[in-house]
Amino acid sequence: MEGSILIVDDDPIVVKSCEYVLKPEGYEVKGVTKVKEAMGVLVNQNFDLIITDLKMPEIDGVKFISWLKEKNIPSGIIVMTGYPSQESIKDTLELGIVDYVTKPFSPSFLLDVVAKGIKFMMTRTTLLKGEVDASKSKAEELKKIIQTNKNKPGALIPILQKTQELIGYLPASVQRIIAKELRIPVSEVHAVVSFYSFFKMKPRGKHSIRLCLGTACYVKQATEILEKLKSHLKIEADGITEDRKFSLETVRCLGACGLAPVVVVDGDTYGAVDPVKADELLVNYE
Numbered sequence: 001m002e003g004s005i006l007i008v009d010d011d012p013i014v015v016k017s018c019e020y021v022l023k024p025e026g027y028e029v030k031g032v033t034k035v036k037e038a039m040g041v042l043v044n045q046n047f048d049l050i051i052t053d054l055k056m057p058e059i060d061g062v063k064f065i066s067w068l069k070e071k072n073i074p075s076g077i078i079v080m081t082g083y084p085s086q087e088s089i090k091d092t093l094e095l096g097i098v099d100y101v102t103k104p105f106s107p108s109f110l111l112d113v114v115a116k117g118i119k120f121m122m123t124r125t126t127l128l129k130g131e132v133d134a135s136k137s138k139a140e141e142l143k144k145i146i147q148t149n150k151n152k153p154g155a156l157i158p159i160l161q162k163t164q165e166l167i168g169y170l171p172a173s174v175q176r177i178i179a180k181e182l183r184i185p186v187s188e189v190h191a192v193v194s195f196y197s198f199f200k201m202k203p204r205g206k207h208s209i210r211l212c213l214g215t216a217c218y219v220k221q222a223t224e225i226l227e228k229l230k231s232h233l234k235i236e237a238d239g240i241t242e243d244r245k246f247s248l249e250t251v252r253c254l255g256a257c258g259l260a261p262v263v264v265v266d267g268d269t270y271g272a273v274d275p276v277k278a279d280e281l282l283v284n285y286e
């Protein structure tokens with residue numbers, strides 16, 4: 001897997017462990033134990049991801065992330081900490097981090113989070129390149145949606161629904177705009193978006209594939225279907241293809257357990273899917 005990563009943690013054992021896990025997978029990794037050292041490195045070098053601890057002497061993680069934002073450092077940020085608190089989660093979410101992991105974590109968990117983070121950053125870069133003009137007009141539309149609805153009772157959910165219709169998903173940056181305009185905490189917006197499965201925080205392809213990994217589907221080889229679809233589409237779970245034609249999402253239950261294993265493509269439900277031939281479902285959409 002390609003990608004460059006800066007690890008920032010005052011515990012050298014954590015830094016070494018991350019390097020030990022990530023380097024053999026092909027990532028270019030640099031580890032530092034001081035925030036000031038990280039700041040110095042970032043003057044001359046860009047990274048796809050920065051994985052940072054929160055509790056560090058001299059300059060803590062939240063101040064470091066604020067500095068990254070002030071300096072417009074384009075890397076995705078993943079926070080890792082052994083001391084998560086509501087307050088620290090809220091602060092870092094408001095600063096626009098990509099993901100949040102708690103220590104200790106297993107090597108496979110770290111690899112999974114990093115792979116998703118790198119993929120997210122690559123997708124975001126592609127979207128930004130292709131959509132600068134479109135995003136300007138969408139920003140105007142978004143303002144209108146908020147202004148029209150903000151004084152209505154229970155305004156948040158209709159605003160989120162209309163915004164998702166407009167943009168296709170609800171990235172952290174858009175959640176921050178909505179929170180600011182409604183004068184409510186970002187964590188409140190984030191809580192609503194995460195609670196309802198209808199809301200999406202990542203972009204969806206022209207065709208949206210949802211694969212159920214709930215118990216009934218899991219015991220009928222849903223994970224093999226997942227592997228088949230991932231290798232056919234060349235994306236990870238919850239990813240989107242480069243041409244943005246397909247996105248692959250895993251869900252916990254699609255409410256059709258009697259048909260397990262179940263895949264839904266756009267509005268079409270496929271039951272008793274054969275794991276070996278799962279990719280053949282996509283022929284009609286290609």
Ligand code: FES
Pocket residue numbers: 212213214215216217218252253254255256257258260261262
């Ligand atoms: S567990 Fe898959 S549809 Fe319910």
